[in-house]
Amino acid sequence: MAETMLAADGTPLKRSLARALRRQKLRALGLIAPLLIFVLITFIVPIASMLFRSVENQIVGDTLPMTVEALADWDPNAGTPPSEDVYEAMYFDMFLAAEAKRHTRLGTRLNYEQTGVSSLFRQSGRALDDIGKETQKPLEKLDGAWKDGETWHGIFNATNDADTDLLDQQRKRVAALTGSSASGEVNFAPDAALSNLLPRTTRAYTAWAVYTATQQGRDPATRDPWEAVATALALDLKTADLSGYTGPAADLLTEAQTADLPVPAMAGAFEDMDEDWAGATVWKTIQTHSSTYTSGYFLNAVDAQKTPDGVAWQPEEKQILLTLFGRTIWMSLLITFSCIALGYPIAWLLANLPMRQANLLLILVLLPFWTSLLVRTSAWKVMLQQQGVINDVLVWVGLVGDGDRLIMINNQFGTIVAMTHILLPFMILPMYSVMQTIPPSYLRAAKSLGATNWTAFWRVYFPQSVPGIGAGSILVFILAIGYYITPEIVGGTKGVFISNRIAYHISSSLNWGLAAALGTILLAAVLVLYWAYDKIVGIDNVKLG
Amino acid sequence: MGLPPYATLGQRIWYYSFRVICGLIFFFLVAPIVVVMPLSFNAQDFFTFTPEMLRLDPEGYSLKHYRDFFTNPQWQLALKNSLIIAPLATIISVSLGTLAAIGLSQSHVPFKGTIMAILISPMIVPLIISATGMFFFYAQLGNWMEATLGLDKGFVGYVKVVLAHAVLGIPFVIITVTATLVGFDRSLTRAAANMGAGPVTTFFRVQMPLILPGVISGGLFAFITSFDEVVVVLFVGSASQKTLPWQMFIGLREQISPTILAVATILVVISIALLTTVELLRRRSERLRGMSPG
Numbered sequence: 001m002a003e004t005m006l007a008a009d010g011t012p013l014k015r016s017l018a019r020a021l022r023r024q025k026l027r028a029l030g031l032i033a034p035l036l037i038f039v040l041i042t043f044i045v046p047i048a049s050m051l052f053r054s055v056e057n058q059i060v061g062d063t064l065p066m067t068v069e070a071l072a073d074w075d076p077n078a079g080t081p082p083s084e085d086v087y088e089a090m091y092f093d094m095f096l097a098a099e100a101k102r103h104t105r106l107g108t109r110l111n112y113e114q115t116g117v118s119s120l121f122r123q124s125g126r127a128l129d130d131i132g133k134e135t136q137k138p139l140e141k142l143d144g145a146w147k148d149g150e151t152w153h154g155i156f157n158a159t160n161d162a163d164t165d166l167l168d169q170q171r172k173r174v175a176a177l178t179g180s181s182a183s184g185e186v187n188f189a190p191d192a193a194l195s196n197l198l199p200r201t202t203r204a205y206t207a208w209a210v211y212t213a214t215q216q217g218r219d220p221a222t223r224d225p226w227e228a229v230a231t232a233l234a235l236d237l238k239t240a241d242l243s244g245y246t247g248p249a250a251d252l253l254t255e256a257q258t259a260d261l262p263v264p265a266m267a268g269a270f271e272d273m274d275e276d277w278a279g280a281t282v283w284k285t286i287q288t289h290s291s292t293y294t295s296g297y298f299l300n301a302v303d304a305q306k307t308p309d310g311v312a313w314q315p316e317e318k319q320i321l322l323t324l325f326g327r328t329i330w331m332s333l334l335i336t337f338s339c340i341a342l343g344y345p346i347a348w349l350l351a352n353l354p355m356r357q358a359n360l361l362l363i364l365v366l367l368p369f370w371t372s373l374l375v376r377t378s379a380w381k382v383m384l385q386q387q388g389v390i391n392d393v394l395v396w397v398g399l400v401g402d403g404d405r406l407i408m409i410n411n412q413f414g415t416i417v418a419m420t421h422i423l424l425p426f427m428i429l430p431m432y433s434v435m436q437t438i439p440p441s442y443l444r445a446a447k448s449l450g451a452t453n454w455t456a457f458w459r460v461y462f463p464q465s466v467p468g469i470g471a472g473s474i475l476v477f478i479l480a481i482g483y484y485i486t487p488e489i490v491g492g493t494k495g496v497f498i499s500n501r502i503a504y505h506i507s508s509s510l511n512w513g514l515a516a517a518l519g520t521i522l523l524a525a526v527l528v529l530y531w532a533y534d535k536i537v538g539i540d541n542v543k544l545g
Numbered sequence: 546m547g548l549p550p551y552a553t554l555g556q557r558i559w560y561y562s563f564r565v566i567c568g569l570i571f572f573f574l575v576a577p578i579v580v581v582m583p584l585s586f587n588a589q590d591f592f593t594f595t596p597e598m599l600r601l602d603p604e605g606y607s608l609k610h611y612r613d614f615f616t617n618p619q620w621q622l623a624l625k626n627s628l629i630i631a632p633l634a635t636i637i638s639v640s641l642g643t644l645a646a647i648g649l650s651q652s653h654v655p656f657k658g659t660i661m662a663i664l665i666s667p668m669i670v671p672l673i674i675s676a677t678g679m680f681f682f683y684a685q686l687g688n689w690m691e692a693t694l695g696l697d698k699g700f701v702g703y704v705k706v707v708l709a710h711a712v713l714g715i716p717f718v719i720i721t722v723t724a725t726l727v728g729f730d731r732s733l734t735r736a737a738a739n740m741g742a743g744p745v746t747t748f749f750r751v752q753m754p755l756i757l758p759g760v761i762s763g764g765l766f767a768f769i770t771s772f773d774e775v776v777v778v779l780f781v782g783s784a785s786q787k788t789l790p791w792q793m794f795i796g797l798r799e800q801i802s803p804t805i806l807a808v809a810t811i812l813v814v815i816s817i818a819l820l821t822t823v824e825l826l827r828r829r830s831e832r833l834r835g836m837s838p839g
Contacts, residue, residue, distance in 0.1 A: 028654045030648070032644075034641055038711075039667070043666065043678075044666070364574055370820045371813055374809075375793075378581070382577075421577065479671075482671020482673055483673075499673035522671065
């Protein structure tokens, strides 16, 4: 057996080498790590958050947790409205949401799926207080002590065992609803015995106490709870057996039970607020969109929608996005072809001129490449306007009358001209670098073998320049389908792209889920194209200037 | 590719018409940019040449749009913001980017392809998508910084835009610096180490001067990316971080004011200066590495 080779310090050479290699790898990673972490946090995580937004749908479950649970058993196809339990759950959910002013947000969300829900929620949020007043007033009339916050706190605050599960549950509910932390000091713990005896009331009072303490920073012990707690008490007292109860204010509770307080019929009360609540449509919408994750935004992005009966097309007048995707692709192709048509002669000229002249002309290509995008877009606005330079020249030459100046801006023509100009350098530069490598002697050889100028070009030169056309085309196409600024300024309404729609949903309609879904589809398209670009050209061959 | 003396009439016609076509395309490329410049000296608030301008009458020209740019508080705020944000973003992308490029150019880097793909991705992903993602995430990040770290709202706004612009500039730094490092002779660092220089001294005294042209041109790319960027700042920033392109965008979308043309002219002059710098640096770098200029 051969003796193991040793390094200078006596360790086996193999191990010594492996250690050196490991150290080298660690050093390289150590140099890369800061940037990698920076890019991951400032770029990759935001993109991931967009992908997450496009399927995330926690708002329904966060705003109406009990309703979603109660609705699970309801059969949407029976054609009847849901049971009284669902209306009751809805009342308590909606009450808390309305106090936190979160019900309108859910209304807006569901309005994307069913027009009219937004105004229904807004109205109902306002009218909800009246239901509770019907029980609160008789209760307070019965005994003035019910007006006093300390009475309520005395009853429900834990004397022996506290129901900590209920408290945690309500903390979570308030936190999910308001989107902020609800972990502060509450100065209240629900009594476990009462939680069994008067479950609705204890839950409603705990929710109120958590909200009051953590969101408004007030002490629940000294404040009067809101109307929903009185309603819950009236509901509980209908069935509760108070005979064994000896806790605080037992006489008050017994008195209230014997008084037989008026209890609102929830289904009827909701119908009085708006007759839409009596129909099945709203409930179907809530049930269909109650899952935590949804494909709804993606369906909306392709002009479809999720309905209780499965996937269906959007109503005719709302189908615009597929057209817009089609237009984006079609106009990007047109721009790519215009760039090929204009870029090919220039690249050919640059590749065949002597170096000195080519470098001079290359500056004319690089100047627009380096000029600010906004400058070039404003230049085109100045050129193409009806009172702009091109129209003025045409009128001056006499080609066009002063009365009928050409409309070249705020339409597809404007977008295509301006974007061809902006993206042309991205076509010329890759073509030029490929054509530089084609020896001019090939053309001469073809001609000396009897080919005409055209045949020599088409059969010999052109096939060798195809990689340059491919590289330039993919680059221009990828850049074109994601453009936003130029179409926004010179595109009017007919010349805009899908990216303008994304910006619209982010800043105007605030339908962020749909914006995220549209962005995800666009991102997927671009990544597929880049994958193709990498296969054909190689990302490493990207050169700048 | 001059015309041979024996060329036929057809060949002559084709030769000259091809030149004319190329001339027209060059005209298309340059004309819009060139037209903006004289128009910015218009004495009227028009976007076209007035008869006085065409007669070369001095009455038709004035510097009033430039005066407006330098006195209008809106434009001055935008200029100030651009001059704060772009250099800060450039410093971040150049310092982190150069370090990482040196790491990437070593011979044994695990997961090199994946790392490179991640670092280049800000250039690949369309700006509107980056802006959408950043809009969601940076709003939360900003709230967190304000609530937990107790930072000032205006300051957080700048931090968000600077971070966003820095990450957009990183691919350009990575690409230019790794390209420069391809021609870097590793034995120079070994020689330095042999003569007793520590890694830090070697980096600053030997490696840095040689790759400096690449670092500077990468920095210029990063600077122009930030200086020219409008989509992300529109989504991530608030009105107090309004940059020059943002102000131009508003002006173009709502009511186009001739001051935009003055700003455009200034920006064109700046970009010509940058283009010249990058070109000179490229030649210097090639000379230093013993390649012929060209």
